[in-house]
Amino acid sequence: xxxxxxxxxxAVRMExxxxxxxxxxxxxxxxxxxxxGHERLLTVLEFGLARFRQVDRPWEYLALPEAVLYATGDDxxxxxxxxxxxxxxxxxxxxxxxxxxxxEVELRGIKDSVHRLQEELLRRLWQxxxxxxxxxxx
Numbered sequence: 259x260x261x262x263x264x265x266x267x268x269a270v271r272m273e274x275x276x277x278x279x280x281x282x283x284x285x286x287x288x289x290x291x292x293x294x295g296h297e298r299l300l301t302v303l304e305f306g307l308a309r310f311r312q313v314d315r316p317w318e319y320l321a322l323p324e325a326v327l328y329a330t331g332d333d334x335x336x337x338x339x340x341x342x343x344x345x346x347x348x349x350x351x352x353x354x355x356x357x358x359x360x361x362e363v364e365l366r367g368i369k370d371s372v373h374r375l376q377e378e379l380l381r382r383l384w385q386x387x388x389x390x391x392x393x394x395x396x
Contacts, residue, residue, distance in 0.1 A: 259279060259313060260293070260295060261277040262293075262331075262332045262334055263275065263276055264310055265333065265336065266336045268338050268340045268341050269339055273343070276312075277312050277313045278294075278310050278311070279294075279313055280311045281309070281310045282310070283327060284304050284306060285302055285303055286302070286304065294332060295331050296329050296330075298330055298331075299328070300327070301326075303326075303327050303336070303338075304324065305324055306354070307322075307354060308322060318344070319347060320341050320343055321341065321342040321353055322336070323338065323339055340361065
């Protein structure tokens, strides 16, 4: 049975998972699976659960806020801001809802604040430019 290595990395840690037989994830086109020897693939995994299975072991789950996945023949690399790993579907589903969704809402709020700050900065720079050029109404 052919296997591959799954590398999962977030902001603070990296896990190398050997002898993976199958990986199932979801991107904007839908669910897909990866087996050893898969064609080169680069995609963005959506918020949610992915799963993988090692030789003679049950499925394990990865909760991901979003992630970049890069697959080559014998390696699958996943880079994300944060991930949770568990072999209990119910527990990781709860963790996904409780932890990662809260983080996503907080992050979205920060992104909105930064966007408003950028808009205000650009507006003020535009006004300064108009004043220096002597354009009326500035």
